[in-house]
Every structure is written in C-alpha cells, then in structure tokens.
Amino acid sequence: MDKFFLQQQVLQRLAEDLLQAEQAAREAHETATHEENIAENKYDTLGLEAAYLATGQSRRAEAIREAMADWRRFRPRPYDAGKGIELGSLVSLVDSDDQQQQIFLGPAGGSMKLVSGDLLVQVISSEAPLGRAMLGKCEGDEVSIQGAPIRQQFEVLRVL
Template identity: 80%
Template sequence: MDKFLLQQQVLERLAEDLQQAEQAARAAHEVATHEENIAENKYDTLGLEAAYLATGQARRAEAIRQAMAHWRQFRPSPYDASKGIQLGALVCLVDADDKQQHLFLGPDGGSMKLLSGAQIVQVISREAPLGRALLGKCEGDEVLLPLAPHRQQFEVLRVD
C-alpha cells in the first residue's frame, strides 16, 4: 500500500466533505435571511433555527479546512522498529478470530475508510482510542482496547 496515495484519497474525500458543508451553510444562510422567514411572533423560530444551522455548518467547514491543512503538511515517514508505531504507520492487526484489519495512522480529521487495491484501510488519528493504544507498539505486540462491555484484543501483524 502506498501511503502517498492514501493521503491523496483522504484529501480528496475531505475536499468533497468541505464542498458539501459549504453548500449546506449557504442554503441554511439563505433560509435564515429570506424575507418570508422573518419572525412574526416569539414562536416563529424558523429563521433563528436556520441561522444556528448555518453557523454550525460554517464551523464544520472550517474544521474540515484545518484537517485538510494538516493532511497537506503531513509527511509519513518509514516505519522505525526502534520507535514503534508512530504517526504515518500502516498497520495490519489480527484479532482472536484471525480477522485482519488494516489501519493508517494519520493526523486528526481523517477518520474514514479507503480502498487500496482490494484492501479496505481504516484511517484513524492518534487521538482515537485504538490510535493511542497502537503508539509505540511493534510487530508481534499485543494491543488491548478496553471497550464496554468487554475488551478487544489484537496482535500487530505487520507495520509499514
């Protein structure tokens, strides 16, 4: 799997998300400021609700812009076994049922599933519970993820 291609896929997906958020913000703003939505009494809140929605969508768009900036600056480095898993690692985990899971540890804001060839790759940040549990681990190490009502256990099969 090519880390650069995965990074490009993340940026493309974030660009699509940004476009949707900006369109939603514009639409909500138009509803909020339309003359038919001027409040006639204290119970007429359509314009106010649309204004809140427009503000939320604008904040979402800004968060996506920041995530895109982080992903553009991101330079995944090769795996160094002396440091263990770090930001930029491609990790293959296996669980007790021999089910494999492929992960790409990246900057914040990129939590998504991508396709690399025939493999599904889950992009996670180091702030995610699994991302935190992986930091510093090496091939062959066990990773425990305590989740209610039980805990999940994985083995690090491969790291690139």
C-alpha cells in the same frame, strides 16, 4: 501499499466533505435570511433555527479546512522498529477471531475508510482509542482497548 496514495485519497475525501459543508452553510444562511422566514411572533423560530444550522455548518467547514491543512503538511515516514508505531504508520492488525484489518494512523480529522487495491483501510488519528493504544508498539505486540462491554485485543502483524 502506498501511504502517499492513501494521503491523497484522504485529501480528496476531505475536499468533497468541505464542498458539502460549504453548500449546506450557504443554504442554511439563505433560509435564515429569506424574507419569508422573518419571525412574526416569538414561536416562529424557523429563521433562528436556520441561523444556528448555518453557524454549525460554517464551523464544520472550518474544521475540515484545518484537517486538510494538517493532512497536506503530513509526511508519513517509513516504519522504524526502534520507534515502533507512530503517526504515519500503516498497521495490519488481527483480532481474536482472526479477522485482519488495515489501519493508517494519520493526523486528526481524517477518520474514514478507504480502498486500496482489494483492501479496506481504516484511517484513524493517534487521538482515537485504538490509535493511542498502538503508539510505540511493534510487530508481534498486543494492542488492547476497552470498549463499552468488552476489552478488544489485537496483535500487530505488520507495520509499514
């Protein structure tokens, strides 16, 4: 599995998300400033609500731009067993029900699912609970995270 290809998919998805956020911010701004939405009394809050929405969408767009910059600078390295799992590792995990999953550990802002061939790859950051738990682990090690009602346990099958 090609990490560079996965990185390009993340950047493409982030670019799509950015376009949507920018469009939503523009529409909310237009709604907030449209002459029909000028408040006639203190209970008329449509313009104010739209302004809050425009601000939120603008912040979302800026967060996506920052994530894109992080992903552009990101250079995944080959797996080094001496260092264990680190940012850029592509990890195959198996849970207690023998269900396998592929995890690509990347910079923040790229939490998404991608398709590579016939495999589904979950992209997470080292800030996510599973990402933190995997750092430094090697093939054959156990990884566990505490979910709301139960503790989930995984075995590291393979790392690239």
